[in-house]
Amino acid sequence: MMRFLRSAFVIARRDFSATVLSKAFIFFLLGPLFPLLLGGVFGSIGATVASQAEKPVVAVIGSQADFQRLTAARDQLTQALGDGAIVGLVGYAPGKDVAKQQRHLLASVKPPVRAVLTGDLDHPRIVGSANDDDPVIAQLRLLISSARHPDLHAAAPLAVTRMEGETGSLGKDRAETALYGQMLLFFLTILLSGMVLSQLIEEKSNKIIEVIAAAVPIDAMFVGKLFAMLAASVVGIIVWIAAGALIIQFVKQGGVQTLAPPAVGWTAFLALAIIYFGMNYLLLGAAFLTIGAQASTAREVQTMSMPVTFAQVLFFGFAAKTIGSPDSTVGLAAAIFPLSSPMTMLARAAEQPEIWPHLVAIVWQALWVALILRIGSRLFRKTVLKSGPRSPWWKLKRA
Amino acid sequence: MLRQAQHERVDRQFAVEAIDLVKDFGDTRAVDGVSLAVPTGSIYGLLGPNGAGKTTTLRMLLGIIDPSSGTRLVLGRDRPLDAAPEIGYLPEERGLYPAMHARDAIAFMGALRGLPIAEGRRRADVLLAEHGLGDWGRKSIRSLSKGMAQLVQLLGTIIHKPRLLILDEPFAGLDAINQGRLEELIRREARSGVTVIFSTHVIAHAERLCEQVAIIAKGKVAFDGRVDEARARLRPIVRLHTRASDGPWRSAIPATARREGDEWVFELPAGGPEPLLKALIDGGAGIETLAIERPGLHDAFVAIAGNTAAAEMGQEKPQ
Numbered sequence: 001m002m003r004f005l006r007s008a009f010v011i012a013r014r015d016f017s018a019t020v021l022s023k024a025f026i027f028f029l030l031g032p033l034f035p036l037l038l039g040g041v042f043g044s045i046g047a048t049v050a051s052q053a054e055k056p057v058v059a060v061i062g063s064q065a066d067f068q069r070l071t072a073a074r075d076q077l078t079q080a081l082g083d084g085a086i087v088g089l090v091g092y093a094p095g096k097d098v099a100k101q102q103r104h105l106l107a108s109v110k111p112p113v114r115a116v117l118t119g120d121l122d123h124p125r126i127v128g129s130a131n132d133d134d135p136v137i138a139q140l141r142l143l144i145s146s147a148r149h150p151d152l153h154a155a156a157p158l159a160v161t162r163m164e165g166e167t168g169s170l171g172k173d174r175a176e177t178a179l180y181g182q183m184l185l186f187f188l189t190i191l192l193s194g195m196v197l198s199q200l201i202e203e204k205s206n207k208i209i210e211v212i213a214a215a216v217p218i219d220a221m222f223v224g225k226l227f228a229m230l231a232a233s234v235v236g237i238i239v240w241i242a243a244g245a246l247i248i249q250f251v252k253q254g255g256v257q258t259l260a261p262p263a264v265g266w267t268a269f270l271a272l273a274i275i276y277f278g279m280n281y282l283l284l285g286a287a288f289l290t291i292g293a294q295a296s297t298a299r300e301v302q303t304m305s306m307p308v309t310f311a312q313v314l315f316f317g318f319a320a321k322t323i324g325s326p327d328s329t330v331g332l333a334a335a336i337f338p339l340s341s342p343m344t345m346l347a348r349a350a351e352q353p354e355i356w357p358h359l360v361a362i363v364w365q366a367l368w369v370a371l372i373l374r375i376g377s378r379l380f381r382k383t384v385l386k387s388g389p390r391s392p393w394w395k396l397k398r399a
Numbered sequence: 400m401l402r403q404a405q406h407e408r409v410d411r412q413f414a415v416e417a418i419d420l421v422k423d424f425g426d427t428r429a430v431d432g433v434s435l436a437v438p439t440g441s442i443y444g445l446l447g448p449n450g451a452g453k454t455t456t457l458r459m460l461l462g463i464i465d466p467s468s469g470t471r472l473v474l475g476r477d478r479p480l481d482a483a484p485e486i487g488y489l490p491e492e493r494g495l496y497p498a499m500h501a502r503d504a505i506a507f508m509g510a511l512r513g514l515p516i517a518e519g520r521r522r523a524d525v526l527l528a529e530h531g532l533g534d535w536g537r538k539s540i541r542s543l544s545k546g547m548a549q550l551v552q553l554l555g556t557i558i559h560k561p562r563l564l565i566l567d568e569p570f571a572g573l574d575a576i577n578q579g580r581l582e583e584l585i586r587r588e589a590r591s592g593v594t595v596i597f598s599t600h601v602i603a604h605a606e607r608l609c610e611q612v613a614i615i616a617k618g619k620v621a622f623d624g625r626v627d628e629a630r631a632r633l634r635p636i637v638r639l640h641t642r643a644s645d646g647p648w649r650s651a652i653p654a655t656a657r658r659e660g661d662e663w664v665f666e667l668p669a670g671g672p673e674p675l676l677k678a679l680i681d682g683g684a685g686i687e688t689l690a691i692e693r694p695g696l697h698d699a700f701v702a703i704a705g706n707t708a709a710a711e712m713g714q715e716k717p718q
Contacts, residue, residue, distance in 0.1 A: 003513070005513070006513065010507070010510045010511055010516075013516075014496075018498065018499075022498070064613055099504065156467075190632070202496070203494075206494040206495065206496065206497070207490065207492040207493065207494030208495065208496060209492040209494070210458075210463065210490035210492065210494065211488065211490060211508060211511070211552075212486075212511060213463045214461040214463050214483070214486070214488045214490070215483050215488070215508075215511035215512050216480075216483070216511055217480055253685075336414075359608065381465075382463070385463060385464050
């Protein structure tokens with residue numbers, strides 16, 4: 001066993017150094033940051049364009065008192081709905097020729113006047129490019145009504161008590177936490193585990209595989225390669241962890257703080273997230289290493305990568321279907337099926353407080369990692385190294 | 400208990416013992432009942448044309464592939480990978496990680512066989528300096544010439560001081576100087592007690608280096624024994640040049656004799672050289688030159704494996 005572990009370590013150390021110390025690894029680290037960077041650039045461009053393009057306003061020609069009552073009514077609505085949601089108002093004192101003043105204002109670009117409100121609050125008239133059923137007109141009706149009777153439309157007092165713990169909506173909120181946890185696990189795994197597909201190409205193309213196969217068990221080589229890539233991925237994750245939090249900030253208004261606390265608590269949830277990431281990576285990585293080991297060229301690996309990516313999406317879809325019903329038949333099936341189990345169990349951690357199912361699941365997943373690696377190394381010996389007697393695959397003996 | 404005793408006997412007496420190894424690839428039988436016994440501390444050659452089954456036999460002995468049937472004991476172990484720390488292997492198709500430094504590549508090969516990496520690097524520096532590559536230790540493999548890279552791989556094969564060295568076509572691709580160096584390295588390893596098995600399809604290398612050879616043709620062992628035993632299978636060859644073209648002396652020459660230029664070439668008759676000489680002199684042959692040559696390994700190979708195999712072997716001349 002010690003020799004097996006030492007052999008795996010020798011392979012892992014070589015692969016880890018070759019990966020992390022290469023120039024290409026810098027691009028690997030930067031890769032997932034590109035979408036964020038692009039998002040930031042396009043976001044700032046959008047913000048600039050939005051700030052440059054002023055929103056249309058309604059010009060109010062009337063007395064100072066009427067305009068003040070209208071703006072007070074607007075402020076009240078703004079508190080509830082936000083400034084951007086309510087039409088802007090600009091006040092003007094009536095000129096000598098109101099009709100001429102009206103035409104002049106409607107032709108104005110700065111500010112861009114959409115319509116002109118004339119008359120007093122009891123007899124208002126609107127002229128402009130808005131139809132009767134336009135939301136701007138509906139808002140103006142509401143504002144005028146509120147301005148006429150400010151007491152009637154005053155905000156009612158409401159005593160607010162914040163309550164921590166179970167509420168009717170907590171289950172739904174936790175489902176959201178489960179979904180974000182699953183998504184993070186899925187994206188990290190899809191970004192990282194694909195690399196494992198091509199892990200044996202270098203050895204096969206450089207013929208080093210003969211030297212390795214003559215010196216260490218193929219199982220040890222598989223284990224070494226898989227853990228080397230897991231370690232390289234962890235380096236990547238450490239770099240991306242801040243970026244990951246940033247993604248959640250973007251995805252969910254208000255950021256991570258607004259996510260509902262998971263049923264097992266944040267500490268246990270984060271610990272389980274790390275373990276399940278490792279398991280998800282090892283399970284998919286072992287499967288991909290097995291598949292990729294059959295390829296002889298980089299082109300073959302590229303051809304394989306698309307179905308492999310789709311397979312991952314499928315596993316994610318299967319796991320995501322269990323959110324909200326972890327104890328359903330589908331939920332249990334997804335927890336048992338090894339390739340969807342880590343994502344399913346992470347969602348369960350967000351929704352169910354029991355810890356023991358996770359201990360069982362982790363042991364179950366570890367067993368499958370070992371089994372897939374075993375099958376992979378057997379298949380490699382059989383099909384690539386052409387080893388062993390001619391016997392059916394279900395009778396493969398220990399080499 | 401009996402099995403363990405057998406293993407110990409094999410380890411002491413024979414570094415490798417293979418019994419009736421068979422390897423099938425699909426419907427093709429690449430190795431067909433190969434049995435070998437390689438004495439401990441000897442230089443043992445596997446001779447045969449390309450495709451004879453030499454590499455497959457070596458890969459089975461190393462445990463890279465399992466035989467379809469048959470058994471093998473390597474350094475007393477029936478699972479060759481258990482003996483891996485004591486074996487050095489140079490494959491026919493050379494391979495190193497191109498981005499690795501030469502000393503790291505050597506140390507890595509040692510580490511695969513259980514040598515601590517730091518010790519491997521230390522030994523690599525010494526070995527590289529000894530072989531004139533001291534300045535190249537911290538250069539990447541891709542910056543080395545093909546010959547240098549081959550030497551680096553060979554040094555990686557012996558870095559952990561193995562007891563058994565298995566070299567598959569080690570001379571392939573080397574120039575005359577490096578072939579000479581490699582021959583010397585093999586002799587030096589053997590002098591220090593290491594058992595060396597190497598495959599080759601160039602007979603001259605085997606003739607110069609080996610104490611014992613196995614001649615493999617079409618997946619079978621046609622001969623396994625000492626080189627002089629192989630040569631002793633043939634009678635000495637007589638090369639005779641006479642002044643007279645015909646006469647009574649012609650009856651002393653076997654009917655199977657052939658003409659090569661001005662010479663008659665034939666196997667020395669069973670009676671030996673004296674009756675032949677007497678008959679030639681008495682018959683008035685007028686002996687210009689007469690040479691009696693001991694058959695070489697090539698001649699033995701032709702006799703054992705056949706002309707076709709020998710023709711395939713002869714395609715590459717030693718340098």
